[in-house]
Amino acid sequence: MKISFEFFPPRTNQGKEKLTQVRQSLSVISPEYFSTTFGAGGTTQNATLKAVLDIQKNGNIPAAPHLSCIGSEKSNIVELLDKYKSANINRIIALRGDIPSDMHDIGDFHYANELVEFIQSEYNDYFHIQVAAYPEMHPQANNIASDLAHFVNKIKAGANGATTQYFYNADAYFRFRDDVQKLGVDIPITPGIMPIINYTQLLNFSNMCGAQIPKWILERLKLYETDLESLGDFGFDVVSNLCQTLKSQGVGSFHFYSMNRTEPSLKLAKSIV
């Protein structure tokens, strides 16, 4: 079973130290890689570079930087990728990114497929490129057919794999996997798994990224909003059942949105390895 964990770049020294410990704890199950998010439009880009180089230098789990292209020039992308290549980093999560409302200059890229094509043309298969997938449809897509076609374009442009937005409905993932297979896509589609640990935070994330929380889950989370122990137990049940269902249908890789915490991602990951 292939497992990966995602972090956001820490903003303080304390956050950095905590993340180092988190990484050490997660390393016990030998993850395939540790990825680090990247703020579209410049917000955390230097912090991402620092965090990624730190992972690559101070551990034995490979670092995989996220790279969003919106607002970037080709020259900035090359500058960053050259730094990653010099540090022996060979896996990139290539994204468009969310367009900040105050962004006036979109830059050289409009969509992620253009970034994938550019990386492949500049680096000739050096990087393993992972792209984003949306089993419940990307929130800005006009309809499911066009969203699937755009996803296929990213694979045709040279992506090697995909990681999904989180979801709590396994059928959405299976349908997506079937649909893209029918369109000729034959790459691993790794489910992105979001542990349930905080009601308000999950609600906010889900509103932002368009992931649906089924009503039967939402109602229970509401009930346990201030009882974190019950919420954690219930959340673990829901997400570990989801992982088991996915595993039973042939899923061989999982990506955990760790939120820079060891538990509950590690507990969930251990339940499927």
Ligand code: FAD
């Ligand atoms: P795209 O694949 O370009 O798609 C974006 C939208 O445009 C879709 O609706 C698609 O259907 C549509 N589209 C694509 N091509 C065309 C076309 N030619 N014409 C018209 N419409 C088109 N964001 C960050 O800022 N930083 C991160 O680190 C980050 N990490 C992520 C990791 C994962 C695993 C996932 C799933 C998402 C992540 N995101 C991150 C969020 C992502 O950047 C946003 O969801 C963004 O809105 C879309 O990015 P994308 O790469 O899927 O874009």
